[in-house]
Amino acid sequence: MLIDSVDVIDAQKVIFPKNRPTVKSIKEVEKLFVKSKKPLVILGGSGWSERACDLVKIFVENNHLPVGCSFRRQDLFDNRHPNYVGDIGIGINPKLAEMVKESDLLLVIGARLGEMTTSGYTLVETPTPKQKLIHIHPGLEELGRVFQGSVLINSDIEEAINALASIPAMESNWKDWLTQGHESYLKNIIPQASPGNVDLGQVMVALRDLLPADSVITNGAGNFSGWIQRYWQYSGYRTQVAPTNGAMGYGVPSGVAAKVAFPNKLVVSVSGDGCFLMNGQEIATAIQYNLKIVFIVFDNGMYGTIRMHQERDYPEHVYGTDLKNPDFAALARSYGLYAETINTTEEIRGAFMRCIDQAVASLIHIKVDPEAITTRTTLTAIRENALSKQS
Numbered sequence: 001m002l003i004d005s006v007d008v009i010d011a012q013k014v015i016f017p018k019n020r021p022t023v024k025s026i027k028e029v030e031k032l033f034v035k036s037k038k039p040l041v042i043l044g045g046s047g048w049s050e051r052a053c054d055l056v057k058i059f060v061e062n063n064h065l066p067v068g069c070s071f072r073r074q075d076l077f078d079n080r081h082p083n084y085v086g087d088i089g090i091g092i093n094p095k096l097a098e099m100v101k102e103s104d105l106l107l108v109i110g111a112r113l114g115e116m117t118t119s120g121y122t123l124v125e126t127p128t129p130k131q132k133l134i135h136i137h138p139g140l141e142e143l144g145r146v147f148q149g150s151v152l153i154n155s156d157i158e159e160a161i162n163a164l165a166s167i168p169a170m171e172s173n174w175k176d177w178l179t180q181g182h183e184s185y186l187k188n189i190i191p192q193a194s195p196g197n198v199d200l201g202q203v204m205v206a207l208r209d210l211l212p213a214d215s216v217i218t219n220g221a222g223n224f225s226g227w228i229q230r231y232w233q234y235s236g237y238r239t240q241v242a243p244t245n246g247a248m249g250y251g252v253p254s255g256v257a258a259k260v261a262f263p264n265k266l267v268v269s270v271s272g273d274g275c276f277l278m279n280g281q282e283i284a285t286a287i288q289y290n291l292k293i294v295f296i297v298f299d300n301g302m303y304g305t306i307r308m309h310q311e312r313d314y315p316e317h318v319y320g321t322d323l324k325n326p327d328f329a330a331l332a333r334s335y336g337l338y339a340e341t342i343n344t345t346e347e348i349r350g351a352f353m354r355c356i357d358q359a360v361a362s363l364i365h366i367k368v369d370p371e372a373i374t375t376r377t378t379l380t381a382i383r384e385n386a387l388s389k390q391s
Contacts, residue, residue, distance in 0.1 A: 018156040036105040044070025044111025052158040071116035075240035079233035085181035095184040196369025204231035220251030220275035224298040249278030286361040300368040315386040332363035339363040
């Protein structure tokens with residue numbers, strides 16, 4: 001078994017069966033839209049293609065529908081489009097959360113409507129949502145498992161959107177509803193200042209100004225990713241690579257994989273310090289295969305997400321979340337990368353430009369104040385709020 005040479009037949013590409021919506025189910029969808037005044041489309045899940053993304057764009061444009069994307073699936077729809085209202089996941093814009101609750105019709109395509117997309121099942125009631133629910137999903141076992149919708153369609157994503165596109169353009173009663181949603185999204189991506197010598201909001205402004213719109217942004221799991229999730233505008237299909245299951249250590253290897261898949265695109269891989277320490281050695285792979293990637297490390301000296309939960313639930317009881325970090329820039333240089341450390345906001349743009357101009361992979365080590373725990377609050381504010389509840 002270990003040393004014999006044998007002839008084998010190559011396995012064929014796996015072809016998944018394509019379920020399709022019925023004519024009756026699409027008629028039911030049309031009837032619900034006719035009665036609706038505040039519809040909302042939510043895109044998510046897997047099984048998408050570039051054509052499916054193009055088709056859904058045409059469908060929502062023709063019908064003036066507001067569109068949101070589920071957790072870390074923001075690249076299913078151009079975030080710069082006037083129909084986009086934001087991401088529906090961790091750290092959701094409070095105004096968008098209210099929009100989900102206030103809507104009278106949810107058209108969910110591909111998303112599971114799990115804990116992330118429903119903010120712990122608070123945005124959509126179980127088992128019967130107060131909103132009318134049209135749920136389209138390729139997995140039959142998902143439909144009706146948690147939410148009893150008005151129309152449940154077991155279908156391949158592209159087949160479903162093809163069927164939706166056959167619906168004649170609807171006389172919409174919701175143009176103001178769409179405008180309000182998009183304006184709220186635009187306000188939400190105005191960077192909020194973060195504490196410390198490096199303003200992470202301005203880091204994201206620099207990225208938006210300096211990087212091509214079709215750059216592929218990859219990241220691991222952790223609170224650091226909140227700045228990317230909130231402030232970066234994904235231009236479309238296959239520009240976001242990020243774990244939906246909270247997998248730490250994903251940032252560096254996903255950046256390497258993305259560059260192999262898209263050699264002609266700029267790839268930026270973002271990790272927290274704890275995330276980087278799990279699989280950061282894969283920067284060696286970038287050097288070995290001459291993959292020009294810009295790696296970014298947000299270094300706040302701790303496992304930020306876990307620390308946040310400690311302060312929220314057991315204020316001032318910190319255990320096992322402090323990190324004694326290396327000099328990440330020096331470490332990267334030892335692997336052969338170009339690297340810089342950023343200690344102030346003023347250094348951001350110059351460092352980015354120098355890294356982009358390099359012929360090899362590069363790394364930017366950003367020293368982050370531990371107080372900058374999320375895009376909306378500070379570590380001290382979380383602790384004080386928890387202490388006030390205990391007293």
